[in-house]
Amino acid sequence: MSDCEWGRPCTCRECCTQFRQEICPMCGFENVVELEGTGEFRTDNKGMRYAEITPPTGDPMNLECFKCSHVIINVKFYSRISILACESKINRDEINESSRPCDDCNKKIRYSIGGYQSIELFEHNGKYVCKECLSERIKKENQDPTNRDEKYIFDSRELKWVLSKVRVHCETCGKSRWLLQENSWKKQCSSCYKMA
Ligand SMILES: [Zn+2]
Ligand SMILES: [Zn+2]
Numbered sequence: 001m002s003d004c005e006w007g008r009p010c011t012c013r014e015c016c017t018q019f020r021q022e023i024c025p026m027c028g029f030e031n032v033v034e035l036e037g038t039g040e041f042r043t044d045n046k047g048m049r050y051a052e053i054t055p056p057t058g059d060p061m062n063l064e065c066f067k068c069s070h071v072i073i074n075v076k077f078y079s080r081i082s083i084l085a086c087e088s089k090i091n092r093d094e095i096n097e098s099s100r101p102c103d104d105c106n107k108k109i110r111y112s113i114g115g116y117q118s119i120e121l122f123e124h125n126g127k128y129v130c131k132e133c134l135s136e137r138i139k140k141e142n143q144d145p146t147n148r149d150e151k152y153i154f155d156s157r158e159l160k161w162v163l164s165k166v167r168v169h170c171e172t173c174g175k176s177r178w179l180l181q182e183n184s185w186k187k188q189c190s191s192c193y194k195m196a
């Protein structure tokens with residue numbers, strides 16, 4: 001296990017690498033390049049160890065755009081093009097171009113562990129909306145049925161109001177109290193129950 005996973009000063013290759021964007025003047029693609037620096041451990045005046053990262057230096061170079069192959073001349077020195085980061089951006093752009101946005105919030109894509117994905121849309125009264133917006137719409141369209149003796153909450157997964165608490169009168173003392181729906185069978189309040 002490398003030190004960097006614990007937030008300690010570290011000079012491994014990953015911790016010494018910074019990223020920079022180079023936008024292609026031909027196609028507008030945001031190329032990502034890596035700058036692999038060198039790291040050295042130092043101690044500050046309080047005795048704390050830290051890693052000092054020195055970025056690499058060198059003459060300006062050419063960069064072949066990862067998307068359209070146009071050669072961008074004389075960009076600042078870089079170590080290498082970041083293939084992973086560029087592929088991820090291409091993937092994001094492709095999904096973005098082919099996706100329909102949510103009619104309410106305009107979102108098109110989301111990022112999850114597996115990469116970028118288009119947002120799932122649901123048809124609702126002639127509109128196409130994402131799950132969150134669908135939930136908001138249904139919540140607004142259906143009045144909260146809460147009354148004197150029942151409290152409802154909106155379940156955004158089930159997309160409906162569900163009974164959460166009920167007001168029950170104690171059989172012994174007659175006082176009313178709010179109980180969770182699943183406890184509504186309890187006939188006595190807790191003080192009467194303890195006395196019995
Ligand atoms: Zn590290
Ligand atoms: Zn390009």
Ligand SMILES: [Zn+2]
Nearest residue numbers: 102105130133
């Ligand atoms: Zn939405």
Ligand SMILES: [Zn+2]
Nearest residue numbers: 170173189192
């Ligand atoms: Zn009671």
